[in-house]
């Protein structure tokens with residue numbers, strides 16, 4: 001069976017399907033059972049759950065440290081809670097009903113009790129109770145639990161969508177692909193897949209209903225083609241493609257250590273985008289020169305409350321220290337749009353991408369903004385750091401953000417806490433108003449980084465995660481390229497650094513355009529770095545610059561794309 005989705009993370013994958021979140025837990029009441037048998041089953045299910053949670057705790061500790069692992073200590077305590085245990089045992093003995101039904105009844109009572117409490121903290125414990133005892137119930141019902149951290153066989157994960165915490169905890173050696181019903185090219189599942197270098201196709205709509213656990217699937221994470229239960233011919237075709245891909249990778253790794261310069265000496269810094277400490281593995285493997293975009297929001301997602309100043313400080317410090325002198329551009333919280341923090345309790349909006357998000361939230365919620373800025377400032381003493389504000393649409397916003405940054409500096413000075421005096425300050429150019437006045441904004445910052453994912457969305461008025469209109473989300477739209485050129489000119493005239501950090505940064509056809517605009521830094525998912533280097537090494541800056549005036553007179557996206565492809569071909 002053939003399906004077609006959105007290629008989100010390039011690469012060929014051939015493997016067995018493992019569906020997650022697929023089993024539905026339906027507990028039936030069975031009367032007149034033998035209580036002794038069911039008490040024994042309950043004890044065994046609790047014991048198995050205990051072993052699993054302990055294992056997950058150890059893995060979490062290794063990957064994320066004590067703070068995150070402590071959640072699982074709490075889960076172990078809940079599992080052994082004497083009150084819950086004695087109530088379930090009494091329920092089985094008194095009513096002679098099956099262990100699952102007894103456990104579910106007692107669990108539901110506790111959940112209702114905790115949910116009705118006024119205290120937010122106690123309310124959230126209801127979720128923990130559910131999480132822990134659903135595991136026990138699954139064991140009692142003989143339903144296989146997919147623990148992503150404990151996977152030991154190669155699998156292609158199939159899900160409605162994946163959360164960052166699922167991705168963080170999964171055994172990355174075992175997961176050879178993601179296929180999801182939801183998502184778009186720049187949705188956060190897609191970004192995560194690229195940062196993990198795992199091939200992925202998203203926006204498949206029906207992959208969870210059409211696929212079966214254990215069946216074979218082959219797919220191409222670049223063009224979005226997916227084949228369930230492929231025939232021999234298709235299978236060997238994809239095996240050949242996979243082999244070619246591995247050979248090409250080998251070739252590209254020869255470029256590790258080579259500086260990305262054009263034939264006439266124009267140097268382009270090829271940097272990496274990261275979302276967490278773990279992404280640094282791929283960052284170093286692919287020889288990134290610096291971090292051009294650290295999306296800090298991943299530290300805020302998938303948790304019950306805001307990370308404290310100290311927790312943030314420790315994380316930023318850990319990353320900056322690991323970079324060992326390589327520069328780290330850290331973007332302040334960019335939440336909203338398709339990234340929500342339930343604990344922020346933001347009202348639902350008609351147009352979330354045009355609404356309360358990113359710097360707009362930070363300028364409104366100074367408690368959140370200042371906590372992050374203080375943590376960033378304190379971490380800046382551990383290595384070269386840039387602070388970057390997202391979604392700036394006006395000078396007023398930039399000035400307001402700068403004022404708060406200065407307030408934080410004053411506070412730290414008064415407290416006798418250190419921060420680096422060399423921090424660079426930059427903004428994302430991802431809203432057309434900012435691009436149109438790049439020359440003006442350039443006078444007020446040290447660098448610009450162009451968020452072309454959002455700039456495309458706002459310039460072409462096309463929701464970046466809406467699959468129905470994804471054909472309009474076109475990086476070759478001449479209007480968009482004019483805005484990029486205008487921004488680069490503004491930055492270059494003012495003598496500040498200019499980079500691209502949206503997905504366009506690695507598109508091979510656009511490399512000559514960026515070089516022609518004198519954009520001297522491209523930041524991308526680390527998996528694209530070596531290929532991009534190869535695409536820079538064979539270009540001539542002067543030729544690219546000459547080509548641009550013709551390019552920007554073309555009228556359609558198609559003409560633009562063809563023109564760039566021909567330019568590259570002719571120069572080979």
Ligand code: PEP
Pocket residue numbers: 186293295334430450451452453454455501502503
């Ligand atoms: C962008 O908008 O291009 C960008 C880099 O930021 P994000 O994808 O996180 O919105």
Ligand code: MG
Pocket residue numbers: 390430451453454
């Ligand atoms: Mg953006």
